[in-house]
Every structure is written in C-alpha cells, then in structure tokens.
Amino acid sequence: MLSVTLPDGSEREYTSRVTPYDIAAEIGAGLAKAAIAAEVDGAQIDLHTALPTEGSINLRLLTKRDPESLDILRHSCAHVMAQAVMRLHDGVQLAFGPCTNNGFYYDFQLKEPLSDEDFPAIEAEMKRIVKENLRFERMEVPRAEALALCQELGQEFKVEHIETGLSGEESLSFYRQGEFLDLCRGRHIPSTSHIGKAFKLTSLAGAYWKGDAARPQLQRLYATAFFDKQELEDYLQQLEEAKRRDHRVLGKQLELFTISPLVGSGLILWLPKGAIIRQTLEDFLKSELRQRGYEAVYTPNIGKVDLYEISGHFPYYSDSQFAPIEMEDGERYLLKPMNCPHHIMIYKSKPRSYRDLPVRLAEFGTVYRYEQSGELSGMTRVRGFTQDDAHIFCTDDQVADEVRGCLEMTLKVLKSLGMDNYRVRLGFRDPDSDKYVGKSEVWDRAEAAIQQVAEEMDLPGREPEPGEAAFYGPKIDFVVTDCIGREWQLGTVQLDYNLPSTDRFGLEYIGADNQPHMPVMIHRAPLGSMERFVGVLIEHFAGAFPLWLAPEQARILTVSEKSEEYGHEIEQKFKEAGFRMTGDYRGQKLGAKIREAQLELIPYMLVVGEKDAENGTVTLRDRIEGDLGAMPTGEALSKLRKEVAEKTVRQVAKASGAALVDRSKKNEY
Numbered sequence: 001m002l003s004v005t006l007p008d009g010s011e012r013e014y015t016s017r018v019t020p021y022d023i024a025a026e027i028g029a030g031l032a033k034a035a036i037a038a039e040v041d042g043a044q045i046d047l048h049t050a051l052p053t054e055g056s057i058n059l060r061l062l063t064k065r066d067p068e069s070l071d072i073l074r075h076s077c078a079h080v081m082a083q084a085v086m087r088l089h090d091g092v093q094l095a096f097g098p099c100t101n102n103g104f105y106y107d108f109q110l111k112e113p114l115s116d117e118d119f120p121a122i123e124a125e126m127k128r129i130v131k132e133n134l135r136f137e138r139m140e141v142p143r144a145e146a147l148a149l150c151q152e153l154g155q156e157f158k159v160e161h162i163e164t165g166l167s168g169e170e171s172l173s174f175y176r177q178g179e180f181l182d183l184c185r186g187r188h189i190p191s192t193s194h195i196g197k198a199f200k201l202t203s204l205a206g207a208y209w210k211g212d213a214a215r216p217q218l219q220r221l222y223a224t225a226f227f228d229k230q231e232l233e234d235y236l237q238q239l240e241e242a243k244r245r246d247h248r249v250l251g252k253q254l255e256l257f258t259i260s261p262l263v264g265s266g267l268i269l270w271l272p273k274g275a276i277i278r279q280t281l282e283d284f285l286k287s288e289l290r291q292r293g294y295e296a297v298y299t300p301n302i303g304k305v306d307l308y309e310i311s312g313h314f315p316y317y318s319d320s321q322f323a324p325i326e327m328e329d330g331e332r333y334l335l336k337p338m339n340c341p342h343h344i345m346i347y348k349s350k351p352r353s354y355r356d357l358p359v360r361l362a363e364f365g366t367v368y369r370y371e372q373s374g375e376l377s378g379m380t381r382v383r384g385f386t387q388d389d390a391h392i393f394c395t396d397d398q399v400a401d402e403v404r405g406c407l408e409m410t411l412k413v414l415k416s417l418g419m420d421n422y423r424v425r426l427g428f429r430d431p432d433s434d435k436y437v438g439k440s441e442v443w444d445r446a447e448a449a450i451q452q453v454a455e456e457m458d459l460p461g462r463e464p465e466p467g468e469a470a471f472y473g474p475k476i477d478f479v480v481t482d483c484i485g486r487e488w489q490l491g492t493v494q495l496d497y498n499l500p501s502t503d504r505f506g507l508e509y510i511g512a513d514n515q516p517h518m519p520v521m522i523h524r525a526p527l528g529s530m531e532r533f534v535g536v537l538i539e540h541f542a543g544a545f546p547l548w549l550a551p552e553q554a555r556i557l558t559v560s561e562k563s564e565e566y567g568h569e570i571e572q573k574f575k576e577a578g579f580r581m582t583g584d585y586r587g588q589k590l591g592a593k594i595r596e597a598q599l600e601l602i603p604y605m606l607v608v609g610e611k612d613a614e615n616g617t618v619t620l621r622d623r624i625e626g627d628l629g630a631m632p633t634g635e636a637l638s639k640l641r642k643e644v645a646e647k648t649v650r651q652v653a654k655a656s657g658a659a660l661v662d663r664s665k666k667n668e669y
Helices: 019-028 029-034 068-086 116-131 142-152 156-163 229-242 247-253 272-291 306-310 313-320 340-347 396-416 438-458 530-540 561-575 589-600 610-615 633-645
Strands: 004-007 010-014 037-040 043-046 057-063 104-109 137-142 170-176 179-182 199-208 217-224 302-304 331-333 359-367 384-394 422-428 462-464 476-480 488-498 522-523 554-558 582-583 604-608 617-622 626-632
Touching: 004 029, 010 488, 019 029, 019 037, 019 057, 068 104, 068 116, 068 170, 068 179, 068 217, 104 438, 104 589, 116 199, 116 384, 142 156, 142 170, 142 179, 156 179, 179 199, 217 229, 229 554, 247 396, 247 530, 272 302, 272 384, 272 396, 272 530, 306 313, 306 340, 340 359, 340 384, 340 522, 384 396, 384 530, 396 438, 396 476, 396 522, 438 462, 438 476, 488 530, 554 561, 554 589, 561 604, 561 610, 561 633, 582 589, 589 604, 604 610, 610 626, 617 633, 626 633
Parallel strands: 004 057, 422 462, 554 582, 554 604
Antiparallel strands: 004 010, 037 043, 037 057, 104 217, 137 170, 170 179, 199 217, 302 331, 359 384, 384 522, 422 476, 476 488, 488 522, 604 617, 617 626
16 A cells, blocks of 8 residues: 655555556646646656555645746757757757756757757747647666667667766666657656747757767757746846846947957956956955955965865866976976965965964965866856955854854945845755765864854855855855846855865964864855956946946036036046046037947036036036936035945846846856
C-alpha cells in the first residue's frame, strides 16, 4: 500500500498503482486540469509518472502558480521550437536546449543558417504543434539502445554525448511529442496544448558544441515563454527598454568608453567623460575608506604562479586565467587574477599584535581573467577590470563588527545611487562539491557568523544559497534590481578562515596571551568591478546620471552674443565652486542649444540673457522638470550644491512589468 501526504497534511492511501494526475483528478477536476507536474519528496516528476506501490511519500502538485513550473513550461517549449525547426528544415542536427533565467534556447546545426526572417514561420509552426495537443511521453531505455536510437535518427551530437558525457549512465531517457524524439532528462508538461500562446522567439547567436571553440559551430536560437500573455507582453516591452538603455550604445553616444580591436577584446579604454564618472566614484569611496580606518596600498599587476598556487586561485581557476609568462630563469608569472594574495603578503611583511588588529587594506586593483570571446559584453563582461577591493584581518571576536561595517558601507554606496531595491544572497558551500577548501567545521562557523549579522541587520532576502560561496569561504552578495526590473550582483562581503590558515599562508598575530593566533580574513568590494558597475549604472540611469555623478553637471546657454561675457563670468563662478561646467556660446537659436543639451543628458542648463546680466540672475532649466525660472545666481549655486552634497538621485518614472534577470557570469572567484 502507498501512503501519500499532501502539502496540507492530509493523507491518502492507494492499493493499486497511481500517477500524480490520478490523485489530482481524485481531488477535483479543476486541479487535474491545472496541474502540469508534480514533486515527490522534493524531486520533480512528470504528471503521468507512475508512483511507487508501497511505502510513503510527500506529494506536491505543481500548477502555473508555482515558480518551479515556469522552467518546466519553457523546457517543453524548447522541444516544440526544435520540432518546428525540424519540420521546416532538412538535416537539422540537435545539440542542447536548456532553460535560462529569462527563457530558453536550443543549439542547432543546419545546412542553411537561420535568420530573423525565419522567426515568423517557426512561430507559426510552433502554434500548430501547440494546437495539435501532442502528449509529452517519457521513455527510459538501456544505454546501448539509446545509442542505437540516436544513430538511427542521425543525431551525431547526441551520439557523441552518450559516448562521452553520459558514458557512466546505465539507462537514458527520451521524450517524444508526435514525430519529434529527443534525448532528455525532463521534466515536461503533460501536452503541447499547455503551452498556450504566450511564447516568442527573441534572438539568434553563435555557439560552439559544448562551448569549445575547437568544436563545430552551431546556431543558438533564443526564445521565451510565459503562462500569461500579459506577462509575455510586459517582458517584451522591457526587452525593448533594455535595448534603449544598452550601455554599449549609450557609452558610444555619450563618449564614455571605447574598445579598440588593436588594444584587445574585453579591455576598456575610459574616455574623459567616463573617467570622470569612475574618478568621482573612486573619490567617494576613498573618502569613506579613510573615515572607516582603511589604509591604501598598491600592488603589481603580475605575480609569481607560486603565490596563486598557495592561494588556490591557480589550480582551482586555471581555465579562467591568462597563460603564465615563462621567464628565462624558469620562474613563471601570472597576470594578477585577484588582489587578495598580494594583500596577504603585505600583512605578512611584519609581525602583528592583537593591538594592531583589525588591519584594513584597500586598493583599486586591476585584475585579469581570460573570458571566451563569445562571452565578452561591453563593460559588463571584460578581461581586465579594476576592483574596489579591500581585505580586513581581524580577530574572531571582531568578525561580527567588521562584517557589519562592510555591509553598512555597501548600503551607503547603494543609497547614494538610488539603488534601494535590493536583496542579499548568502552564498554557502555545496557540501557535495569538491571545489571548496578547508574543514567543514570551519565552514559551519563562518556561515553561521555571516547569517547572524545579516539577520541582526534585518537585510532583505538573506536566504542561504548552497553552491554560491567562494572556494575559500561563504559570502554575502548584494543583488540589486535596476529601474527596469533586472537583477545585478554588485557588492560582496566574504568571510575567510581558509587563506590565513597554516594549510595556505599561515598568517599570525601575537595575542594577549603572548601566543601566536590565526587572524580571520574578510574580503569586501562595495562595487565589485568598476567597469561592470559603471556599465550597470549607464543602463540603470539610461545615461542620465544624477548631478553628483554626471560628467558634465551644468551648461551655460547664452541667448545672444550680447550676454557672452556674463556667461563666462557665471561659468567661472560655478567652476570655482567645484562644478563641472561648459558654456555654449555659439550664435545658434536658444531652442537648438536646449535640445542639444537635453540629448546630451546634461542635468542643468543655466540660460543667461541681457536682463540676467543686469539683474545678476540666471534662468535655471532642469533636465527633468524643465524651466525653473529666473533666480539669483547665488540661489542657483546653493541649489546645485545642496543636491551634490546630499547625493540626490532624481529619475524619470520607473518602468514596470516582468523582471529581467542579468545572466552574465560574475567577475569573481
């Protein structure tokens, strides 16, 4: 007999074999119609999978209201998309078709490449497949039979994957809907009709088989799907808004940064206006660091491989680093992948006492990672980037206060930029993974410490996420939602009991008992990568930066040449007060000057004419609110000073709708 416990605590017993669908139908016809999959003891299964005939299980029926269901829908829609492509094109070779944060994709190899012009035909065929109400049928077969089946289908990539990637599996699963059959683990919705009409092909990209540039090149067809058509429309609207805010486009238009093929892919050249934004952020952070007791240090851009072997960066992440530089004497050097080993050696440069701790070392240090060319993206995915990095060496008793201080600084930085929509993610280790260094009891202590601080500060989110830790310790990441709903992982605080240990660098301080003790190490970066952070800011503000951060804060606009001399006086006065100013003294009409300044997203315009020169006034024009009228020059100066001092962030009404999640790989270890 099988005993089934439902989420409400009720129990049902069965003496014959049943499926989750049978149980849903027994509960009610409405639930049977709404259910799309099930969860048994925490593991997802298809709705028509036979349950055990004996024992006890916990059963949860999934409907479109459950967040897990969306990925099931999208994975099923990926199969429908592949089926449509195969109906329309001959000789299609299938690769993989997983879900992403915002939809799904499928990689194909075709005789004739797809283009955007093929989208309407593919979508039309997908609609026909949905209307055919084809059932998703799972079949499990022995590995040898699975191999023979893929050979018979002529699917070369699947054959290779069974022979290599799945070589240890004794049996494999396939899913069939109509004439389409694909090697797949699942899970899937009951039939194609559950997909409905809320799906859309979004883009095409190049890809390599299994991500290896030496392997065959494929076409990656991206798409998305939702249960509700309005959610799809909201998402597509936000995609258009994201295109409008693309930092690669705005960065060029506003002359903020450039990338030169001759310099190298993924290497950012900061143009003067972009450098102002970066320098302003750095000055703000340096002021905060001084107030919080940090000491500035500088370290070289390369180091011996031995250093990174001790830290673990080289053996653990050698695939993400540039090849070592071989010297004539046999020594090997590496472009610096992370600042922390260098700061550790600064700590070790002299004996330390408990009276010296905490030691807080800060550096805007440039590091290098070898990203695949296909993964590079403007400023948000680069090969060289500067971190607003700092490392704190403290006693065990000081950990809570130091972590709290790091979190408070990150919160202040985010507030100064109007980024008040955020959550924190507690990155814990995955106990089943071998990528983490150190003893489990040390990890338990570190994880408990950061969780306690996050709870005491009542930070939003703070749910532990196994597998998100750095290889040397747990961390608190700030995941910020921008004004159009996308999530970006920005600031981070990481607690480390491993790098200072005798197994690594053997750091010490002499305690009050006159005995050596190991310090605890905290890694923190409120912004993370300066390149990535500024790229995010460009898109968050759509290039319209707040006054305190804008490259050009205000512009003098003269009504005519008769007021040019007065305009120069006002410009000089504001410059002496520390404002970044220019003047437009051309003989063009005032309306044209205003439009140009608006297009360049200048926060304020100071219009001056003959009457202003006589009265000592300026007519202040706000980029957001428009004409604010004439006022004494001192009043205008005080208004702008106050806005800069308070780091006021004023934005046009924010977009709403479905959230877009940033999928880029984080610049971190």
